[in-house]
Amino acid sequence: MTAASLTLTGVTAGYGELVILDEVSLDVGAGETVGIIGRNGMGKTTLLATIAGRTRIHGGEVAMSGTPITRDSRVSRSKRGIGLVPQEREVFPTLTVEENLKVAARTEGFTLDRAYALFPRLKERRSNLGARLSGGEQQMLSIARALMCNPTLLLMDEPSEGLAPVIVDELYAALERIAAEEGVTLLLVEQNVHRALSFAGRAIGLRNGTIVYDGPSKALVDDEATLDRIMGVRAE
Numbered sequence: 001m002t003a004a005s006l007t008l009t010g011v012t013a014g015y016g017e018l019v020i021l022d023e024v025s026l027d028v029g030a031g032e033t034v035g036i037i038g039r040n041g042m043g044k045t046t047l048l049a050t051i052a053g054r055t056r057i058h059g060g061e062v063a064m065s066g067t068p069i070t071r072d073s074r075v076s077r078s079k080r081g082i083g084l085v086p087q088e089r090e091v092f093p094t095l096t097v098e099e100n101l102k103v104a105a106r107t108e109g110f111t112l113d114r115a116y117a118l119f120p121r122l123k124e125r126r127s128n129l130g131a132r133l134s135g136g137e138q139q140m141l142s143i144a145r146a147l148m149c150n151p152t153l154l155l156m157d158e159p160s161e162g163l164a165p166v167i168v169d170e171l172y173a174a175l176e177r178i179a180a181e182e183g184v185t186l187l188l189v190e191q192n193v194h195r196a197l198s199f200a201g202r203a204i205g206l207r208n209g210t211i212v213y214d215g216p217s218k219a220l221v222d223d224e225a226t227l228d229r230i231m232g233v234r235a236e
């Protein structure tokens, strides 16, 4: 797989007539890891949903590796290589772990063995029903299932939400491997700012649907004034 690049040019988008994102522009290079941070309700999920084709675009252009996709449906964006791991995880509850993975499998590319190598817990639980998994296991399954579709641009919405710190460590160890070993560009929304900054090379701060920071994560780590500006309150 070859990682995709992504360009948003003056994108205004939302739900029906409701506008949430206001003239958002950004350029993400192939293979970059980007953490999207900001307070609740600032438009982080809406940004991922807009890239995945799940919102209404009122203006501007979205392009993937130079090809405009603004008017493509979510299905055609998925076929082009955009994978979304939604906040709700969307695991099939009545299918086993292995069946959840197999329904997404393509004839070539990412394999079941690769999924199990990245997430050994899923191998142990491969015969368990989706409904019987812990939150952390469901999150791992949701990410592994997205990878089965051979994404070249993977969007993850709050992967660590509601998980115990030890599980979050395990999850992020797998994400580090995905970033290093799979040909995929990664954008993730992360409520835990310091987790986002240590994982992603680049940070994007959203406030009221506009980008208020776009730069290296490293520069933000000790910059409390800028973090306060993005987060509104001191980051935890």
Ligand SMILES: Nc1ncnc2c1ncn2[C@@H]1O[C@H](COP(=O)(O)OP(=O)(O)OP(=O)(O)O)[C@@H](O)[C@H]1O
Pocket: 015, 018, 020, 038, 039, 040, 041, 042, 043, 044, 045, 046, 047
């Ligand atoms: N399906 C929807 N229909 C209408 N409005 C929505 C919908 N989803 C989100 N919104 C609104 O869009 C705004 C931005 O929400 P969004 O979920 O993108 O923010 P967020 O930064 O991801 O926040 P959170 O961290 O709480 O998930 C909010 O005012 C929210 O109420």
